[in-house]
Amino acid sequence: MAKNVMAITKGHETNEQKAIRQQALNEVKNAPMVAADPPTFLDEVAKAEYKRLIVLLADGISALDENILASYCATYSAIVACQKAINADGVVMTENKINPAVKQMDALTKTLRSLANDLGLTPQARLKMAWNNAKQEDNSDPFKALVKS
Template identity: 35%
Template sequence: MGKKIKLIEPTKGHISKAERLDREAMREELFEYPDLNTQPPTFLTGEALNEWNRVVPLLKSDIPISELDYSLIVSYCVAVGTIIECQNHIKDNGAMLKDGKSNPAVRLQSQAMKDMRMLANSLGMSLDSRMKLAFNKSKEKPKDAFESLMLDD
């Protein structure tokens, strides 16, 4: 994987006008991808479908989410559905089965939780990723006509 590209907000120090324009264009490009189709896939059922209906409107309102993120969102919803189904199985049967063996739902739930956390972070749904977004937004400077004159080379 190549070097991670920083947008304007997290950049410290001086950058050239050309670099600033490139980074502004990259940020604007995030909103130019095809819009996310809000129809859930037909195979999502139960809790996974409920999660889709809950998160998609929230994501569309705050994050430059696009059709390219579709499979990540589906995977996130499946992971949440799996967590809830496993929890219901554990609640009904216990963490240990009657034969003394551990309930396989515990291991499955644990893996689904790890997957869900990773996917939520990738989609900007975790507290850490939202804090980074908020921090970057707070660092944005208002457009100043005088500043733009000074930046012209």
Template identity: 30%
Template sequence: MGRKMKLVATTKSHLTKEEKIARKKIEDKASDGLEALQITPPKHFDAIAKAEYKRVINDLRKLPLRNLDRAILETYCTWYAVYKEISRGLQKEGYVYETSSGKVLPNKMLYSLERATTNLTRAASQLGLTVDSRMKLYVPQVEEKKTSIFDKFGG
């Protein structure tokens, strides 16, 4: 399997004019003709998910994301709301608790927080909300063939 693609604007390699044009065509094909993401958050979101949607939507519309990607965006916002709620609960109740026998145990919400964090990070990466994922967006890395001494001098 090849490497993930990167946007032409973010690639660090030196490309010829023809390579830049070809890669730009790939980017354009990935987003042309498809409906843009809606500006307003879905009505079924709670207040936290709506606020997160509003926070990220303008930047996401600059990326080649379209309405087809809405489910991932909704998943991201939902997991963000779950993450925030669990974090608030942990702040109120504490990260550990003491049993009647004096044993100190982790709060069970920590496991839910870990799961929310994992799902939130995965969705954020798919949307291009992380630096790494934005750098890998559409242009494939061309793997360079290493030249041996035999290739250089024959043999």
């Protein structure tokens, strides 16, 4: 799921700051949902990844995140193409030269990792969101438990 804005805040916030942030979050939540069909400029591998992620991110992604998601999928597709080139030609090509696809794949992997973090796709990003959500619930309202009972 894409990162929750309330979950990534750090430090203490006043009630007024929390209210402003919550209002902003509500506006973002009311944004149109991301299109189920992948953008036409993506290749087949990227489109398949887009469709796979749309199902997994259904409730946590909006149209505002579509460009990040498309970039993630295009980067993923480029990594797959690099891996195919490495599989075909090997890591080391003629005359002990490293296959250029290896360097390209390294750079693409760093980009993919960054985009995955932005979308909340890594275990670390999900753990951080869960931790911040739990922390936020603990600090939010001491009378919350009384109201629930």
